[in-house]
Amino acid sequence: MSIAETATKTATLTAQAVKDVVEIKTPPSGHWVGDGFPVRTIFSYDNARAFSPFLLMDYAGPLNFPPAQKRRGVGEHPHRGFETVTIVYSGEVEHRDSSGGGGKIGPGDVQWMTAGSGLVHEEMHSAAYTKSGGPFEAIQLWVNLPARLKMTKPKYQGIVAGQIPQMDLPGGAGTLRVISGQFGDAKGPAETHTPMNLWDVRLNGGHGVTLSLPSGHTASVFVLKGHISVNGKSEGRAAELIVLDRKGEGVRIDADADTHLVILSGEPIDEPVFGYGPFVMNTESEIRQAMTDYQSGRMGRLTA
Ligand code: MN
Numbered sequence: 001m002s003i004a005e006t007a008t009k010t011a012t013l014t015a016q017a018v019k020d021v022v023e024i025k026t027p028p029s030g031h032w033v034g035d036g037f038p039v040r041t042i043f044s045y046d047n048a049r050a051f052s053p054f055l056l057m058d059y060a061g062p063l064n065f066p067p068a069q070k071r072r073g074v075g076e077h078p079h080r081g082f083e084t085v086t087i088v089y090s091g092e093v094e095h096r097d098s099s100g101g102g103g104k105i106g107p108g109d110v111q112w113m114t115a116g117s118g119l120v121h122e123e124m125h126s127a128a129y130t131k132s133g134g135p136f137e138a139i140q141l142w143v144n145l146p147a148r149l150k151m152t153k154p155k156y157q158g159i160v161a162g163q164i165p166q167m168d169l170p171g172g173a174g175t176l177r178v179i180s181g182q183f184g185d186a187k188g189p190a191e192t193h194t195p196m197n198l199w200d201v202r203l204n205g206g207h208g209v210t211l212s213l214p215s216g217h218t219a220s221v222f223v224l225k226g227h228i229s230v231n232g233k234s235e236g237r238a239a240e241l242i243v244l245d246r247k248g249e250g251v252r253i254d255a256d257a258d259t260h261l262v263i264l265s266g267e268p269i270d271e272p273v274f275g276y277g278p279f280v281m282n283t284e285s286e287i288r289q290a291m292t293d294y295q296s297g298r299m300g301r302l303t304a
Pocket of ligand 1: 077079084121123
């Protein structure tokens with residue numbers, strides 16, 4: 001479907017067809033992940049049904065780091081059973097893992113790491129960013145894998161900003177970057193294991209957009225910056241998450257001020273979720289196995 005067709009289709013969405021706002025979540029107080037990531041956990045899988053296939057969203061920053069000598073970050077730790085997706089807006093993050101994956105991502109870039117059967121990794125500020133200091137802002141999502149793929153081979157996708165299609169929204173409303181999934185003719189570069197849209201949206205103040213979202217998919221809108229009204233009814237401010245119903249085919253968003261949003265939607269994986277720390281599986285016995293496998297070195301080690 002072309003952008004024009006999408007615009008026409010979305011413009012005809014009736015009030016009955018939009019995805020209703022189920023909840024507006026205000027941000028919790030923050031905590032540090034290692035010494036590099038001041039995060040607020042915007043949602044987690046204690047309510048997996050509302051967000052599946054997304055398990056968790058950590059919002060890091062915005063925070064200004066002073067220049068330093070020693071790299072900040074989080075040292076070697078494991079994951080199994082899902083994917084970590086890191087979107088950097090300011091600052092620079094360097095990653096390496098025991099499956100041989102690794103890379104450096106800066107503003108606009110995305111790292112899509114499939115932990116699958118298990119790996120250990122470290123997530124650090126880059127050497128150059130440590131030295132220069134400056135603003136830091138990033139999002140990390142945890143994306144679930146269906147039971148049949150939880151033990152898939154680890155994989156690393158480093159996606160730079162230039163690979164991510166950026167579409168102009170109708171009427172000069174702003175822009176939409178397709179990280180994964182589809183918007184109009186544009187397909188996101190991230191390869192996913194189940195259908196999901198991950199869109200990075202900037203709206204100009206005083207403008208709005210109606211976006212199609214698949215019926216039956218979970219959907220939510222996270223506000224990084226600005227102030228929006230959703231479906232002409234509910235308001236969302238910075239660091240708030242607007243949770244939408246699975247039912248309905250789209251959402252109307254109007255921005256009062258220049259606004260930065262991340263929009264998530266996906267086909268839910270309706271399977272049991274059993275997580276503990278860095279592992280998210282389907283059952284408690286699989287978590288015990290993950291701990292045993294990690295402790296005995298079966299997820300590998302980072303070389304010094
Ligand atoms: Mn990690």
